[in-house]
Amino acid sequence: MTPAPDPRRYDLDALRESLRDARGGEVDDSIPELARADPDLCAIALALPDGSVLHSAEADVAFSIQSAVKPFLFALALLDTGGEALDRVGIEPTGESFDAITLESGTGRPPNPMVNAGALLTASLVDGGGPDERSTRIARGLAAFAGRELDVDEDVAHNEHLLGDRNHALAHLMRAEDTLTVSADDAVAVYARACATLVDARTLAVMGATLALGGVNPCTGARVLPERVARDVVSVMATCGVYDGSGRWMRAVGIPAKSSVSGALVLSAAGRLGAGVVSPPLDDQGTSVRGRLASEALSNDLGLHSFAV
Numbered sequence: 001m002t003p004a005p006d007p008r009r010y011d012l013d014a015l016r017e018s019l020r021d022a023r024g025g026e027v028d029d030s031i032p033e034l035a036r037a038d039p040d041l042c043a044i045a046l047a048l049p050d051g052s053v054l055h056s057a058e059a060d061v062a063f064s065i066q067s068a069v070k071p072f073l074f075a076l077a078l079l080d081t082g083g084e085a086l087d088r089v090g091i092e093p094t095g096e097s098f099d100a101i102t103l104e105s106g107t108g109r110p111p112n113p114m115v116n117a118g119a120l121l122t123a124s125l126v127d128g129g130g131p132d133e134r135s136t137r138i139a140r141g142l143a144a145f146a147g148r149e150l151d152v153d154e155d156v157a158h159n160e161h162l163l164g165d166r167n168h169a170l171a172h173l174m175r176a177e178d179t180l181t182v183s184a185d186d187a188v189a190v191y192a193r194a195c196a197t198l199v200d201a202r203t204l205a206v207m208g209a210t211l212a213l214g215g216v217n218p219c220t221g222a223r224v225l226p227e228r229v230a231r232d233v234v235s236v237m238a239t240c241g242v243y244d245g246s247g248r249w250m251r252a253v254g255i256p257a258k259s260s261v262s263g264a265l266v267l268s269a270a271g272r273l274g275a276g277v278v279s280p281p282l283d284d285q286g287t288s289v290r291g292r293l294a295s296e297a298l299s300n301d302l303g304l305h306s307f308a309v
């Protein structure tokens, strides 16, 4: 076997330049703040086990994390419930879009933690006596993954809470099934605030690396999660992280990842590295068009596909 190429020698700016002309996809317009995103933004970052972070231009441009927060909410729920979260949410892929109004048949549980129903539920399982305390706990948890404090875009949090009709519907449906135990409005508020957390490509890379490296943040050296919890989270990213595009993603890219409506992708290549990629135009499955191309290139050029021998 030839040794895997060294990411330190990889020219991320050249990769970024090669993607800049890629067109196609639509910027999400579910809230005004997302609709205003720069369609030309494109940034890539890699976080390595030795704590170094490699990045292209624009890797410090901030955007809301959106659904790329879902693996971290799942992780915090597993941590705070001592694993009981695994009884409260399924882990099977749905083959449906991220905000489909469906629950697991027979149990009324959300199908998996990577779709909106599941993330509404996992956010409700994080420790805290009420929504403010839960949001504070989530902010603290996300900061440990990131290795720094993260701001929240208050306009994004407000508008997602106000305009997230499908999330309100999902929360009410889970209340009716007795699977959500906090109020529907509190669940949507806490989830919306988590989605409104501001990150950049560098930060996402570090967060992805913390999952990929068994729960230890390579930049701070802090153990954020037990190794087994990190493994569980990355497993579910692999099967469910790109929604109804997860099968095609796994075949083509082969790296567990989570997509989001802001055009962000967080990737966790177990034992190797974390990556953060952002570019707002999305394909039909809600995956960043340039993000997918960048991820395929990284996988091929750095030998990161989970099943490549």
Ligand code: GLN
Binding pocket: 030, 066, 067, 068, 098, 099, 116, 160, 164, 167, 192, 195, 259, 260, 261, 262, 286
């Ligand atoms: N906050 C968004 C929503 O709930 C996140 C969805 C996503 O990124 N796919 O609709």
